[in-house]
Amino acid sequence: MMFAKYDAYKDSGVDWLGEIPANWSCIKMKFLYSDISIKGRENTELLSVTQDRGVIPRSWVENRMVMPSGNLESFKYIQKGDFAISLRSFEGGLEYCYHDGIISPAYTVLKKKIDDLKEGYYKYLFKSKIFISELQTSIVGIREGKNISYEELRYSYLPIPNGTEQNKISCFLDQKTTELDQAIAIKEQQIALLNERKQIVIQKAVTQGLDPNVPMKDSGVEWIGQIPEHWTVSKIRYLGTTQNGISAGGEYFGSGYPFVSYGDVYKNRVLPMKVESLAQSTLSDQESFSVQEGDIFFTRTSETIEEIGFTSVCFKTIDKAVFAGFLIRFRPFKRAQLLKEFSKYYFSSAMMRIYFVKEMNLVIRASLSQDLLKNLDVLLPPISEQNQIFEYLENVTGKIELAISVKQSEIEKLKEYKTTLINDAVTGKIKVA
CATH class of the missing domain: 3.90.220.20 (DNA methylase specificity domains)
Structure with a gap:
């Protein structure tokens, strides 16, 4: 303009x-x-x-x-x-x-x-x-x-x-910033709807599969509902091992070897190949708190229940890495038949929030115990279906995330324009009337 x-x-x-x-x-x-x-x-x-x-x-x-x-x-x-x-x-x-x-x-x-x-x-x-x-x-x-x-x-x-x-x-500026704020709010609402749509797509795929005509059965889990008849359900405790992360003083951090932090897990559904934090871990630490392909990390403690139980899946082993005490590592048995690709979507589905929020105790800080995590139910489609679900969700959610990215870019441009408009108006670079 x-x-x-x-x-x-x-x-x-x-x-x-x-x-x-x-x-x-x-x-x-x-x-x-x-x-x-x-x-x-x-x-x-x-x-x-x-x-x-x-x-x-x-x-x-x-x-x-x-x-x-x-x-x-x-x-x-x-x-x-x-x-x-x-x-x-x-x-x-x-x-x-x-x-x-x-x-x-x-x-x-x-x-x-x-x-x-x-x-x-x-x-x-x-x-x-x-x-x-x-x-x-x-x-x-x-x-x-x-x-x-x-x-x-x-x-x-x-x-x-x-x-x-x-x-x-x-x-x-009252008029123009109101108009811009309204435009930004509309785009933020559109992003919220796209995120909601993404969660619905994920939820349906990881609980009902991709065949709409497959016979269904009751999963026996209230917050999961109906599942394909040929799928199985198992508690995490029977599928692998759990381990709390390492706790140490401040002098332990800042240099050394890769350290998977709370933020690495909370912000990413797939663990970054290169993490930014470092820790002076020993060989014993690296063996006890290792980060291997297929591991699933859960956020364990926070100020609020809503931030508990977020997951990130390790797609490739990070050599000599250890992970934070605010996390729990779940390492599936090889016989568990639980693919990392399926885990990426299953454990980040909206229904996980239902389980963790319902079961969580909040004292001073919300904290997820290993016992509570071990009681979490996991759906197990056949390996071939896990792969199909992953490929389907990569395609569909990728398109949704691209649409979200476009909306976010539009919001940033509107915010930049708003900033420039205010700067120019209050310093006389433009004459508004």
Whole structure:
């Protein structure tokens, strides 16, 4: 989309702004916003500072209210129209306040000094990528790490359009970002439907096979249902061995030999051929916690039940590798007649979530025990059918994943366009009205 330019531009004298419209000003933040610290309002509503929704009541974002530690008398009072910034971590820019209340003393509260500053315009400026990049490059470099003070931040220059233009820019961006967000939401919904379709295809293939006319029988397992009459069902305990991963101190990791981490399993249905993590494993470790072709790894422990029981199948032995204590390795017997190709889809099917979520106990952390895993039912089609199901699912899910990839690419382009549009509008590179 092409937009008009302003009639004349001038050098702002500020690297990150470059040229700005000739009728705009450029002034240090200290002349526009002041650091306000009002305390002793502990009976005021408690707010959360978020990077996606600004400063809003905690009840809007949290299902359960956990009171923060510390004395609420020290919390800072903030009003609608003010901005909050964490001076320890400001990758998200400054957050606009939508509601009066109190926030953690870890944040600085900024209040405008002059009426000509329209909050709608600065809401976009302070969250624009170009402004955040300026904070990262010019402010972070002042000290080691990311701990700065407002005394440093206040010397940043800000563009000042006139009040009418500020309102026009904010109204324009309200409309355009809403349209873009809606387009992104539609594509995200389409991706969700494609993922749902993929799971349905997998579930049907690994539980009913590919022949719609085959005689069926009751599997005897509630969460599996009907299966082909000639298939068998077995508990994992009869199909192979299970083993928890290695646990060691921090000095054990960072160098040495390949180490299969929790993330390697959680993120991949097939174990990567080359894992990034390393561990100083001994020969004994490598024998006890080996990673061999056909092994199936289950995520064992997490903060939530929903992240337990995700699997990754090893398609090729990783020499001298060991695996993490947050994982369980299931190694099928050769006589088990369970192909790694079939396992890739069977153990990642949606019905696995039903079993693990139903059976899991949550204390401080959710944890999958070997006993619970050994009780998991596994369907065993004949070897020839396992191969057929694998080839069918590789083809069908590959097409679905390609469609998902296209949608994800479209979403990224929309997000990039949104970022560019905001940057250009708030710095005057385009004239919106």
